[in-house]
Amino acid sequence: MxxxxxxxxxxxxxxxxxxxxxxxxxxxxxxxxxxxxxxxxxxxxxxxxxxxxxxxxxxxxxxxxxxxxxxxxxxxxxxAGFERVEAMYDMLRDVRKNGFKTCLLSNSWGNAYPRDGWDVIFDAVVISGEVGMRKPEPRIFHHALGEIGLAGEECVFIDDIEANILAARALGIVGIHHRDAESTITELESHLRLTLRRA
Incomplete structure (x- = not known):
């Protein structure tokens, strides 16, 4: 970004x-x-x-x-110059391959999201502008949990904004504050007890 x-x-x-x-x-x-x-x-x-x-x-x-x-x-x-981080996409594929559900929960700035291939990495997609809710509002987290059929205590949430992490943690969700792919994947491996790919 x-x-x-x-x-x-x-x-x-x-x-x-x-x-x-x-x-x-x-x-x-x-x-x-x-x-x-x-x-x-x-x-x-x-x-x-x-x-x-x-x-x-x-x-x-x-x-x-x-x-x-x-x-x-x-x-x-x-x-226009935004490029996705392939290591994070590889991680999502591995997480899903290991039987975990994945959900994209994003605050949109009116962006047109390039959704090619999302069906193989996300079980659900929740875009703020499409559902009329935004992070860190608790209701959008409840909505996302409903989309994947899990309780907060069963989930890990990754975000780069601390306020969103704190909101997730208040609902019992484990929060990982994203700063870079390497540290985020390492922390997620610890929570899920998996070894995950890094591109």
Whole structure:
């Protein structure tokens, strides 16, 4: 994700320092402060469409020329360079091969998800904007658990945002704070007592 964002910042000539200040404030409000609703909440639940969010975000940002970036297509440009981490996909295949159920639980920013091959790695897919709920709301975790027919105590949840991990743990779910594939897979191996592939 950070590589994709960095590429977009360079290509759209975004003022990087200003971008990170703006984004930090938006994400902290959405995931840490819990003080009222925001455009991020609405976007992730699908209550605000991507183009409206793009206009809001573009108005907050600046290019190196001191003007807002072009709003139309902003999210597509931000995520255009996103590349999946093959080691994590290999791990998911191994987990499933060993009889465990897998579920993708994702907060969407209006993204079009490339779903090719998902049927062989996920038993269920829960996208926030499609179900009208978002992490870290407990109800989306309950929804995901219902989709795979498991209790929280039977599950491990992996996420890169601490607030989401804490919400999962409050429901009895083991939480792994993802920072990189190697450490996440190592921790998951310990919980599942398996040896998992790393690409």
């Amino acid at each position: 950070s590589d994709s964002i960095g590429r977009w910042i360079r290509e759209d000539r975004i003022d990087a320092d200003h971008y990170y200040v703006v984004m930090r404030e938006m994400i902290e409000h959405a995931y840490r402060d819990g003080d009222g609703e925001s455009t991020v909440h609405a976007l992730e639940r699908g209550e605000l469409d991507g183009s409206a969010f793009e206009r809001d975000l573009a108005a907050r940002l600046l290019t190196l020329d001191g003007v807002p970036p072009v709003a139309e297509g902003l999210l597509d440009r931000m995520f």
